[in-house]
Amino acid sequence: MTETDVDVVVVGCGPVGATLGNLLGTAGMTSAIFERETDVYHLPRASHFDGEIMRVFQSVGLADAITPLTSGIDGMDFLDATGERLFGFVSPPGVGPSGWANDYMFSQPELERELRRGLDRFPTVTLHDGHEVETVTDTGDGTVVTVRDLATGTTRTVRARFVVGTDGARSITRAAIGSELDDYGFDQPWLVIDTNLLRPVDLPSVAVQYCDPNRPATFIPHGGVRRRWEIMAMPGDDLDELQSAERVAQLLSRWIDPDEVEIVRAVVYTFHALVARNWRRNRVMIAGDSAHQMPPFLGQGMCAGIRDVTNLAWKLGAVLEGAPLTLLDSYQPEREPHARRVIETAVAAGRIIQTTDPEVARARDESFRAAGGGSGPDQSFLGPLGPGLHGFGGGTPIPQVRESDTALGSGFALVTGDRSVAAVAPDDIPVVVITELESWFRERDCDLALVRPDRYVFGTARADEVDTLVGALRAHL
Numbered sequence: 001m002t003e004t005d006v007d008v009v010v011v012g013c014g015p016v017g018a019t020l021g022n023l024l025g026t027a028g029m030t031s032a033i034f035e036r037e038t039d040v041y042h043l044p045r046a047s048h049f050d051g052e053i054m055r056v057f058q059s060v061g062l063a064d065a066i067t068p069l070t071s072g073i074d075g076m077d078f079l080d081a082t083g084e085r086l087f088g089f090v091s092p093p094g095v096g097p098s099g100w101a102n103d104y105m106f107s108q109p110e111l112e113r114e115l116r117r118g119l120d121r122f123p124t125v126t127l128h129d130g131h132e133v134e135t136v137t138d139t140g141d142g143t144v145v146t147v148r149d150l151a152t153g154t155t156r157t158v159r160a161r162f163v164v165g166t167d168g169a170r171s172i173t174r175a176a177i178g179s180e181l182d183d184y185g186f187d188q189p190w191l192v193i194d195t196n197l198l199r200p201v202d203l204p205s206v207a208v209q210y211c212d213p214n215r216p217a218t219f220i221p222h223g224g225v226r227r228r229w230e231i232m233a234m235p236g237d238d239l240d241e242l243q244s245a246e247r248v249a250q251l252l253s254r255w256i257d258p259d260e261v262e263i264v265r266a267v268v269y270t271f272h273a274l275v276a277r278n279w280r281r282n283r284v285m286i287a288g289d290s291a292h293q294m295p296p297f298l299g300q301g302m303c304a305g306i307r308d309v310t311n312l313a314w315k316l317g318a319v320l321e322g323a324p325l326t327l328l329d330s331y332q333p334e335r336e337p338h339a340r341r342v343i344e345t346a347v348a349a350g351r352i353i354q355t356t357d358p359e360v361a362r363a364r365d366e367s368f369r370a371a372g373g374g375s376g377p378d379q380s381f382l383g384p385l386g387p388g389l390h391g392f393g394g395g396t397p398i399p400q401v402r403e404s405d406t407a408l409g410s411g412f413a414l415v416t417g418d419r420s421v422a423a424v425a426p427d428d429i430p431v432v433v434i435t436e437l438e439s440w441f442r443e444r445d446c447d448l449a450l451v452r453p454d455r456y457v458f459g460t461a462r463a464d465e466v467d468t469l470v471g472a473l474r475a476h477l
């Protein structure tokens with residue numbers, strides 16, 4: 001191998017590429033991450049991630065560093081034009097099934113910096129910032145990328161076993177795969193205003209969707225002094241004027257005295273809902289915003305991308321250790337239906353919020369009131385994986401209790417709630433007894449769960465069926 005040969009080239013170091021770098025480093029794979037910019041993207045974007053994402057950060061040893069950057073949130077309310085509550089979601093307090101809180105608020109640039117610091121721990125991972133990937137080629141048994149050093153203008157070639165494009169909405173890796181985008185026809189500009197409170201102000205502790213047909217808006221309490229308002233651009237708005245200091249102050253005055261906040265920045269984003277039709281071509285894959293984009297109403301765009309690379313990283317590791325390349329066939333079928341479910345729910349939430357016709361808004365409000373204020377978009381959008389490397393009752397994450405993932409390790413593991421069952425496990429798969437999960441097993445009428453490295457259950461079985469279950473896994477590997 002030459003100096004530039006690596007297992008994986010990662011194109012782009014946004015939050016998804018940086019998480020992938022940490023996953024690859026943790027698993028001991030060699031990787032080169034190329035990022036066009038020389039610092040993290042400074043404009044406001046994601047503000048929420050869920051407990052499953054903190055579990056991923058735990059798996060790469062960064063939960064302790066990231067937790068202090070986060071704060072909690074109590075839920076989300078949808079209000080009508082008069083401020084009356086139509087329906088809402090409560091964020092359940094305490095620890096959820098991931099072994100972490102259900103919801104975290106954060107600032108994306110701070111998170112990205114911590115993820116990049118995490119990369120420094122791995123001698124096998126190199127981040128080359130100020131480097132733009134110009135071409136990505138699949139050669140059948142490998143890949144070649146050409147990279148331009150933007151400081152010197154020189155171009156070089158890097159060979160890798162795999163390329164993962166986490167290069168965002170305008171992905172050149174997606175173009176190299178030759179993938180078209182499926183468009184849900186949701187394209188709406190919104191003004192995003194990030195502020196810091198200069199003194200204590202009485203504002204909600206939940207996110208609020210103002211379903212006001214005159215000017216739909218969203219409020220997000222980011223934690224600490226940070227507060228965000230997202231304000232929909234109405235037909236006829238001049239988008240440049242909408243971002244001007246006077247107009248921003250005027251729009252904010254609906255909720256606060258603009259002198260009570262420092263405006264960090266105010267930027268217009270056009271929200272989209274798009275899914276790439278093809279996420280992989282042989283040894284080249286895409287993940288994150290290059291594979292799908294969604295409006296931010298559920299705070300799940302980045303989360304979906306981090307789920308992609310968590311699904312992919314262990315499969316790349318297994319193929320590098322000798323598993324057939326066909327193991328990667330399961331990547332898109334498992335992840336795409338999951339991502340689409342979230343996108344479709346975010347679009348549904350967006351259509352509720354974005355209604356500008358007063359008659360339609362009135363009918364909407366009446367139907368929510370008639371439903372008792374309870375029937376918003378379906379909240380079960382984070383359901384199981386699509387069909388793939390699981391079955392036998394698998395496809396969802398195994399719950400974590402008391403940091404039980406530490407005992408699971410980084411490979412496959414058998415989990416049981418009953419100590420007496422542990423003896424049936426084969427010698428080469430660690431078995432972990434989590435007595436708190438006894439009722440989880442009882443509900444599923446099984447004794448054991450075979451858990452993948454990404455903490456998703458491959459399958460469940462009774463004690464006398466464990467050989468069949470493990471045999472089914474070995475057939476894939």
Ligand SMILES: Cc1cc2nc3c(=O)[nH]c(=O)nc-3n(C[C@H](O)[C@H](O)[C@H](O)COP(=O)(O)OP(=O)(O)OC[C@H]3O[C@@H](n4cnc5c(N)ncnc54)[C@H](O)[C@@H]3O)c2cc1C
Binds near residue numbers: 034171
């Ligand atoms: C207003 C707003 C609010 C949001 N809120 C949330 C939220 O609360 N929760 C949530 O989960 N998500 C949210 N999102 C979505 C989230 O910000 C994105 O999904 C996330 O940033 C995507 O990460 P990524 O790493 O896939 O892509 P990006 O963050 O776009 O990163 C791609 C990187 O690739 C680099 N790159 C591109 N091309 C090349 C190339 N050829 N060579 C080298 N480098 C390249 C780019 O410079 C960039 O750094 C929000 C988005 C917006 C706009």
